[in-house]
Every structure is written in structure tokens, then in C-alpha cells.
Amino acid sequence: MSLLEQIYAKAKENPQKVAFPEALNEKMMQAAYETGKEGYIIPVLIGSEKEIKEAISGRNYEESIFTIIDIQEETYRQRLIEKYVALPHTILKEKALSRRIQNPLYYAMAMHAVGEVDVTFAGIDNTTGEVLLAGQMIIGLQPGISTISSIGLCDIPGFQGSEGSLLAVGDSAVCTNPNAEQLASIAISACDTVKALLDWEPRCALVSYSTVGSGQGELIDKVVEAVKIANEQRPDLAIDGEFQFDSAISPAVAEKKVKRESKVAGKANVIIWPDLNVGNVGVKLIQQFGHADAYGPMLQGFNKVICDCSRGAPVSEIKGNVVISAVRAAGSK
Known part of the structure; x- marks a missing residue:
């Protein structure tokens, strides 16, 4: 089905x-x-x-x-x-x-x-x-949520992730350049959205060009801070990062790159982009080269x-x- x-x-x-x-x-x-x-x-x-x-x-x-x-x-x-x-x-x-x-x-x-x-x-x-x-x-807005955002669902032929061919991604449509607080808000909303829609136990990865400190810079600092804020606000959710995209979804890559305990690394079913540039390009790459069906964007928050x-x-x-x-x-x- x-x-x-x-x-x-x-x-x-x-x-x-x-x-x-x-x-x-x-x-x-x-x-x-x-x-x-x-x-x-x-x-x-x-x-x-x-x-x-x-x-x-x-x-x-x-x-x-x-x-x-x-x-x-x-x-x-x-x-x-x-x-x-x-x-x-x-x-x-x-x-x-x-x-x-x-x-x-x-x-x-x-x-x-x-x-x-x-x-x-x-x-x-x-x-x-x-x-x-x-x-x-x-x-x-929902209590604790500071920004409106969106999430999409990708059904990617040939992809074998933690939820089979399905992967949730956000924000690819609404919030242009979220700060750390907004990024945390997007991640929390995304987890609640997929849980309500698909009964998943969300495992949410915030991605960047660095995996757990392999790179440095303000773009990474924003993602690291967002993970910290999200975990403080919703300790009941599995939200982790910063991860490169492959470290987030591939168990083999995560095993090599993530040397600490993580409920998310290698088995993320929700991906949070650092900004709309990355999100828009990422979704279109998944659609064009992965031949994915992308459902959404679904407003959340x-x-x-x-x-x-x-x-x-x-x-x-x-x-x-x-x-x-x-x-x-x-x-x-």
C-alpha cells in the first residue's frame, strides 16, 4: 500500500x-x-x-x-x-x-x-x-512555537531508510533563514506533524556541512544551538545533530562519523534543513534525481x-x- x-x-x-x-x-x-x-x-x-x-x-x-x-x-x-x-x-x-x-x-x-x-x-x-x-x-501559534514553517513527505524509489522509502523534510517552503530558536521550533513542529499524520516515532536530524564538530563556523553554530534549544524545550523528542545528510540517514556512514550515542544518527526519518536555500534545492534534487513524489508543503506551528x-x-x-x-x-x- x-x-x-x-x-x-x-x-x-x-x-x-x-x-x-x-x-x-x-x-x-x-x-x-x-x-x-x-x-x-x-x-x-x-x-x-x-x-x-x-x-x-x-x-x-x-x-x-x-x-x-x-x-x-x-x-x-x-x-x-x-x-x-x-x-x-x-x-x-x-x-x-x-x-x-x-x-x-x-x-x-x-x-x-x-x-x-x-x-x-x-x-x-x-x-x-x-x-x-x-x-x-x-x-x-502552538505553545512554545515561535515560527510558522512547513514540512513535506518524500516517497523515494529505491531509498531504504528507517521508514522504508519515506522521508519527511522541512522547512522547504516558508521560513527563509531561521535563527537557532526558529530552527528548533521547526524541528519540534515537524516531529509533532509526522507523529499525528503517520504514527511514526520521530527521529529528527538537523543537518549541515558538519557532523558532530567536524567543521566550524557560524552556520554550524546555529544548528548546534538549535539542537540544544529543541532538546531543552521537548526532551521527550529524539532531536539530534549537527549531522551531514549522509550521517543522518545512512547507518554505515553514521557508524564511522558519529562516535557518541544517538537515537537519530543513521536512522533519521525527519530531516530539518538549515535554511530555505538548502531546503528548496534539497527537495528538488530528491525529486529530479531520486524520482521522488513529494507531498506538501504542510503548514505547521x-x-x-x-x-x-x-x-x-x-x-x-x-x-x-x-x-x-x-x-x-x-x-x-
């Missing part, structure tokens, strides 16, 4: 409510409809009820597959505002929230914050920046699961990311 088949099977066991604030977008509605009809999620469309129903009818979809939330319906809207402002540690108060949720993206996030949906899924009509801003303003998909993504890819997001949400409860 392939990685996606495993994830789809998990989604069907426990379908989650997924909010689609870009409900009128043709690709988004199709992905919501198909994943809902096939039993992987419960799709919640947010916007103008009249326009949504007209689009459903015009596209010959079964309306019963969807839950439709009309952002102009006053009774539910007011109840949502009251539930949100009653939450502890919220940034927006009643008047400010009332203005913001005229936008379906913010309306979806508010529903998400109060637990009426499990995932917010957007990114075709909204930019990444808009999704991130709404998420930070309405949902907020928020209090709840938010997905920002690529604006050029085909329906098939959107569906995959919807289902992955739903499984992450189920696993994080």
Missing part, C-alpha cells in the same frame, strides 16, 4: 470537517465534492449561500454532500462571534472580528478556532501571505491544522492535500 493509500484509508476511518472559504472556486469545489462524496471528509462551504447553491447546481453536484455556511446569516454569525471572543488569549475583540469575518477566509478561521470545523483549507484565491496572516491572527495549497495545483493534488490535512487534524486531537 502506497503512502497516499495509507493516508486515504486513515481519513475514511475518521472523516473530519474541512472548511473551504474559497467555495466558489471551481477546482476547490470539485476537490471538496469528490473527497466528501468518497467519504474522506465532511466538506463545509463558506460564503454566500445563494451563490454557492447556484454553483453546485450548475456543476451538477449533489448538494447533500456539503454543509453550507452563509456568512450573512445573522443568528449563527453572532453566536460564532460570541464563542470566539469568549476564548482565552484571542487577539481580536468583538468589533474587530465582526469586520474581519465578512471575509470568508476569516469566517472559516473563526469557526475553526471555536472547534466547529477541524481544518481550514485555502490558497487558490488567497495568497500564502493572506492565509498565514489570517491563521496567526485568528488561530494563533499553528494551534490547529491550516492548509495553504498551491494556486496552480490540479484537482488531484488538492484532493491529496485535503485528505492529508484531515488525517493530521484527527491525529492531533
Whole structure:
């Protein structure tokens, strides 16, 4: 069974409510409809009820597959505002929230914050920046997490790692040049993400051009400090480094280069890049020369699961990311 088949099977066991604030977008509605009809999620469309129903009818979809939330319906809207402002540690108060949720993206996030949906899924009509801003303003960050980041899952033909052909990598999409504190935050988030999605026991390696002091310089110092911070904040997680990439994933190389005890060296299933240059190039090398399928990027660091998909993504890819997001949400409860 392939990685996606495993994830789809998990989604069907426990379908989650997924909010689609870009409900009128043709690709988004199709992905919501198909994943809902096939039993992987419960799709919640947010916007103008009249326009949504007209689009459903015009596209010959079964309306019963969807839950439709009309952002102009006053009774539910007011109840949502009251539930949100009653939450502890919220940034927006009643008047400010009332203005913001005229936008379906913010309306979806508010529903998400109060637990009426499990995932917010957007990114075709909204930019990444808009999704991130709404998420930070309405949902907020996990305790102890200082930065939003992303993780991807690579299925690499011929690779025989600790999880077979699978390897999680991050951040390859969001955080450009993380400092030590941010790098530690990315590593902690990545461990929590893979545990929720795949039930792995994460073994997380922070990589650089040095293995346990074989090189020197400020680029290495940042990684070493990040490992220290991550271990202090989450001693329950196996996070180690600094390792060169081969020392992280190859038992034979780790045996030669890592002369101390490590739960991670040679058997890492999560790789954390030192910056976005390395991450972007690394993923593309894995894809081009390793012929890997790369799933993601999955946003992480928020209090709840938010997905920002690529604006050029085909329906098939959107569906995959919807289902992955739903499984992450189920696993994080």
C-alpha cells in the first residue's frame, strides 16, 4: 500500500470537517465534492449561500454532500462571534472580528478556532501571505512555537531508510533563514506533524556541512544551538545533530562519523534543513534525481491544522492535500 493509500484509508476511518472559504472556486469545489462524496471528509462551504447553491447546481453536484455556511446569516454569525471572543488569549475583540469575518477566509478561521470545523483549507484565491496572516491572527501559534514553517513527505524509489522509502523534510517552503530558536521550533513542529499524520516515532536530524564538530563556523553554530534549544524545550523528542545528510540517514556512514550515542544518527526519518536555500534545492534534487513524489508543503506551528495549497495545483493534488490535512487534524486531537 502506497503512502497516499495509507493516508486515504486513515481519513475514511475518521472523516473530519474541512472548511473551504474559497467555495466558489471551481477546482476547490470539485476537490471538496469528490473527497466528501468518497467519504474522506465532511466538506463545509463558506460564503454566500445563494451563490454557492447556484454553483453546485450548475456543476451538477449533489448538494447533500456539503454543509453550507452563509456568512450573512445573522443568528449563527453572532453566536460564532460570541464563542470566539469568549476564548482565552484571542487577539481580536468583538468589533474587530465582526469586520474581519465578512471575509470568508476569516469566517472559516473563526469557526475553526471555536472547534466547529477541524481544518481550514485555502490558497487558490488567497495568497500564502493572506492565509498565514489570517491563521496567526485568528488561530494563533502552538505553545512554545515561535515560527510558522512547513514540512513535506518524500516517497523515494529505491531509498531504504528507517521508514522504508519515506522521508519527511522541512522547512522547504516558508521560513527563509531561521535563527537557532526558529530552527528548533521547526524541528519540534515537524516531529509533532509526522507523529499525528503517520504514527511514526520521530527521529529528527538537523543537518549541515558538519557532523558532530567536524567543521566550524557560524552556520554550524546555529544548528548546534538549535539542537540544544529543541532538546531543552521537548526532551521527550529524539532531536539530534549537527549531522551531514549522509550521517543522518545512512547507518554505515553514521557508524564511522558519529562516535557518541544517538537515537537519530543513521536512522533519521525527519530531516530539518538549515535554511530555505538548502531546503528548496534539497527537495528538488530528491525529486529530479531520486524520482521522488513529494507531498506538501504542510503548514505547521499553528494551534490547529491550516492548509495553504498551491494556486496552480490540479484537482488531484488538492484532493491529496485535503485528505492529508484531515488525517493530521484527527491525529492531533
